[in-house]
Amino acid sequence: MPAPATVLSTLLLAAAALANPHAHAHADHAHTAAPCPAAGDGVSYAQVGTPEWSASFPTPGVPIQTSQIPQAWLTALSAAKSAGKVPSLAPSTQAVPYTNPTYPGQDPNNMPVCSATYKCRNPEDLWDAPDGVFGSSFDDGPLDTSMPLYNLLHENNLVTTHFMIGVNILSYPTEFLFAFQTLQSDIAVHTWTHPYMTTLSDEQVVAELGFTMQLIHNSTSGRLPKYWRPPFGDSDERVRAIAKEVFGLRTVIWNQDTEDWSIGEAGGATRPQVDANLQKWITGPKSPGLIILEHELSNDTTGAFIQAFPLIAQNGWKFESLARLDGGDVYHNSPDSKPDSEVLPGVVGASFSGSVGPISSSGSGAPATTATSGKNNVAQTTTKSAASSTKSADGSSKTSGALAGVSPVSAALAAFAGVLSAALALSS
Template sequence: MLWLVTLGLLTSTLASPLYSRQTSTLPAPGTRGPAPKSEWVAVYEVAKAAGRISTFAPAKLSGAGNPYYPPGVDTGENGFVTDSPSFVHAVAACFGDSDISDAPDGMYGVSFDDGPLPSSPALYQFLQKQNQTATHFFIGTNIVNNPDVFRQALASNAHIGVHTWSHPYMTTLNDTQVLGELGWTVQAIHDLSGGLIPKFWRPPYGDADNRVRAIAKEVFNLTLVGWNRDSDDWCLNESGGSSCGSYGPKSIEDLENELRSWAVGGVSPGIIGLEHELTSKSVGGFINTYAGLKQHGWDARCIPDLFDLSWYLNSPGDSQPIDSSVGIGAGLSSSPATTSSNLDAAATTPSPGTPSSVTSPVAAVESVSQTVQHLASSATPRPAFSSFSVPLAFFVAAGLLA
């Protein structure tokens, strides 16, 4: 009889949503526009055929490194960089009416780009000590290269969004490459967090047009988040100098003065700042000026909390239950969870024959951390988990079997 029980447990394990997460593969770090999964392409093709995704050639990069549309490209209403017809060329940081770029009056959207990196833990520790939520737009390559730091972010109550796989100018990519940049970053966050599916993304350099915007929304149900204040903190390198030419801060003092000017400025609209966790200098600038932000009465929150939105497409917030019935790249049918009670009800009253598929992201990521580290040690695509890399007892103890 024992072998029958064992066989039953193994069968349940192989059929469980957790197991399917563990067998996914990720592209090599740094791959530009990695080939997307076929299921994402299928959703894209339906939206494209329905006319919901614009058709025009990608932008090109000028000699100065700026995107532009080549002659002959129709930059009519469907091709505008933003939702406004006043913009007709691909330029950085153009945001439209369907994007988030302003916070409500008196509120401050705390957000950081480009993590997770070795410079990030000091930021996470500070935010956690201050009980301050923040949105971190992560690069897929950096997630794979720094899984321990990713785990620290998740454990520190960080809200995680998408910042593409390789940080390209998105308007210069073809549709298939856009799918890969977004989809694989979503997949990496999903796989290494225990199943979270991001709801928000930020394009590198703020570079997006209606084609890119539509692919993100129609396929991955991602909402674009921009900014209305730019610190240029990425200019500062670890040696104390500046990587920028005639613009941006030249010292940590310059950066801190810029950030302090935000705090004493107007409160309407509220602020969504562009800051980075690239170096100890960019992280230090925020930490050193945070007290002034609070002293001037700003209501500082992560991006979704500014608008009372759920954090993820399948979970309302940090450490809340995850609804694994929501799929990656399932299109607009991937509806965001609104309340934890809805997910709690789903967890306690599953459909007949359906295995339990709700778990805590922090608990799941802590349990599989060693396997995640093994995945990230290679720069070539490989399964995130082998079929027997996690003992069967883990699934039983964690309550993840049907």
Template sequence: MAATAAAVPMDTRGNPHNVEPYQDNHSDVAKLFIRAGDKPGKPLAKGPQIGSAGASPSFVYITVCKSDFFCGRQIEWKALYPSVEKVPDVSTTPKSWTAALAAAKEAGGYPSGVPLTTADASGNYVYPAGVNPSVEPVCSFPSGCNKASDFYNAPDGVLALSFDDGPTAATTNLTNFIKKNHISASHNMIGSHIVELPTQFQQIIASGGHLSVHTWSHQHNSALTDEQILAEIGWCMQVIYDNSGLVPKFWRPPFGDLDNRVRFIAENVFNLITLTWNRDSRDWAIPSLFDQTIQKSVDEVRSYVNGSKSPGMNILEHELNDACVTVFETVYRDYVKDGWDIRNLPDALSKGNNGKKQ
């Protein structure tokens, strides 16, 4: 795999309407994820099938290695990817990805003066003393700062429907409900979860779900090095591409932990549209945090549904567990009754105002 030039910054991408749900399989970004011997849009054409325990006796992944991906031997499907639920070892990052990061920095625009965060005694991730995260050059979303390139507000009257943290065991019920009601949602997926639950990943595809990135192991990005962020995003994109033939276009940072350094890598190396949110169902807190309950989350969402339709709702919802899915299934009838235009992320963004903060 060859190095790619830096992706075009989102601010210069032209007409925001008719936004494609995925990146062109022949683009420079797509070339970062095409394994040696494979063809664009042909997921693991020469490799083991998703979820398989290993290769067939006759399987040889590739006879000539032209990249630093696994090749030249039989290999289990899971062994194609880093260990689950932790930051990937950056020494295993494909050289083409690190070259793309270097090219993006050389092209200019890398935000200087954005330090890493560290966890305080309460577990909150904070910047060093004297740094104001709510303004440039940091512009941290948890501190209330959004960029014009962030998909923050949905167009008027639109509900941008997406679910974080899948696939999980709860995905089965969620996708069955989605198919039954003939709607489409975006799924901001954790790469490790795809490796652990390939059947549920395939259920998302079968439901007509839109595939989006939620990193490899769901870390606080602002506390990671550039190389670790590169690996977190890249490996999630890789496992999605390998098993669907699709190169994601959208991503949501875990915990909304986003600043200009993280944006730069996502947008200028991987050409991703960054998704934040303007409403929070707080379903992620059920059942153990802040005494949150299903009913409290339902009431929270209903207060949004019955409020103004300008701007539209870009709501934070999860498929983390059955309780989260129950919240959505309960409030769905409210969405419909109140006349919300329910769309997945690219369809919502295509409708109106590029998701810019109003």
């Protein structure tokens, strides 16, 4: 039997080959290419922003077919369903676009549905920050309108959590790299195209999460996110179970909504209303702590936070990136985004064997430290596929992974087998 170090070296070489498929390039993006940080998991990834980088991922505007989803992800989904870990729940229906999905004949406020849209709280999901903590996060980036926010964070040496959309990362690689490399902020999943997730089939849910996780992995020197936020807060027991069991992702919602996404829309919030709400919450009670829904969508959405920012410290809040509320690692295989931080080799595509810990019942809302935080080896596959394009209610343009909780030595052979299978699938 080969020595563990030899096996792990072989795994890294195979993963490197998969991470850089020289497929036909997509159209060039408007932004210039920039290299990934030198430090990381030891794999040489394509430079962020280049055609080689984007070629392995869904093409915006073209629907993803089930046959284009990596088989490892579908196998993990099938295993989770066979084990009874994913409820047999039909997708929700939506008669009118951008309205709350419905569940004919079922109560969305209770099991087995428990829809976050209807404020049903699964105890494993994250809604509240610990008392006195301002749990900071922003949705829908990266965008060109993100930069005023990023500059404020940079000037104040602050780290936040960015729930990023896959197609936006493809379109704004320069802004993405500023968030990841310059700010060293925490990168999390906000799906590939920003759909109402409960309206999708199981396979579509896998594609929306998996391709976003894969793109973040390939663009951050191999890091694998631990958190995702459903667009519109639209999650239920089926969707959250797929996110957890297939990709090891914890579902994050919020306890206050600025409705900044609706600024400028007919009947939407006004900027003064958003400003007033932020002031009210920041100057108000500190129990529970705040997780406020905010966006990088426009100068108004980022401007509202920039204006309210001084109030956070003035009113005694502890500013903390949302992905750090549990005190554990930001990613499954790395503690944070610092260029010198350890990144264990990982791949998206093998079944996830860890568990997402429950939220603390102490009333603080802080999630317990999970079995998946830190040092998990996980499997990666890449594929050439396509995605559909939609327009979300927040006005931004959108387009409509699994983890293996094993040690790098004892599971090297199993992980290598998964990589070889993926390589054979890609070459067929």
